[in-house]
């Protein structure tokens with residue numbers, strides 16, 4: 566049975582096609598997996614765990630709950646949904662994962678990250694990342710009303726879009742030195758992450774031996790799934806129009 570990895574689904578009411586594709590995926594492919602890993606930005610934004618009761622997420626929460634009855638589902642925070650907490654875990658049966666986490670994948674040690682920590686060339690973003698991941702900042706935000714948080718996150722989203730549009734694309738990609746440093750620190754030759762929305766299968770040399778970095782794509786125009794079993798790792802895309810799996814190597 567395969568282990569599946571996805572990230573950057575960015576679920577929200579504005580993209581009902583993505584929600585439908587994700588629900589099909591949870592009820593279909595994911596139900597036959599050994600485990601599912603969601604490496605951040607499952608939600609476009611998450612105001613706090615009251616969101617488990619928001620209408621726009623009701624079907625997804627129920628589908629995750631149904632899936633976790635038979636399949637372990639591990640969820641990492643992204644830079645959009647970093648306020649997912651214990652109530653999210655209870656409502657869905659998912660388990661939150663630290664960023665980064667090292668796992669054993671059929672005998673191969675692999676490091677899992679959301680990926681934003683690798684984008685070290687984007688110093689402005691790294692400062693924001695440090696702020697929003699600070700427990701004191703998070704406590705202060707959670708002390709606000711749900712309505713205030715909703716307004717706050719919508720504003721951040723607009724600011725983030727404007728900042729992203731103004732930056733050169735290269736500086737928002739993962740930095741090779743940061744990639745190598747993370748791999749060495751955790752003693753791995755395999756890295757899996759999302760965040761950059763640049764799906765890819767990168768092979769390179771690390772200290773003279775082969776190393777590999779798999780980058781998951783976002784779910785804006787299609788789904789992106791990394792399929793791993795004991796002999797094969799393959800990045801696949803799921804068509805939005807037709808949820809049949811297409812075996813497209815990216």
Ligand code: MN
Nearest residue numbers: 606643644760
């Ligand atoms: Mn992200």
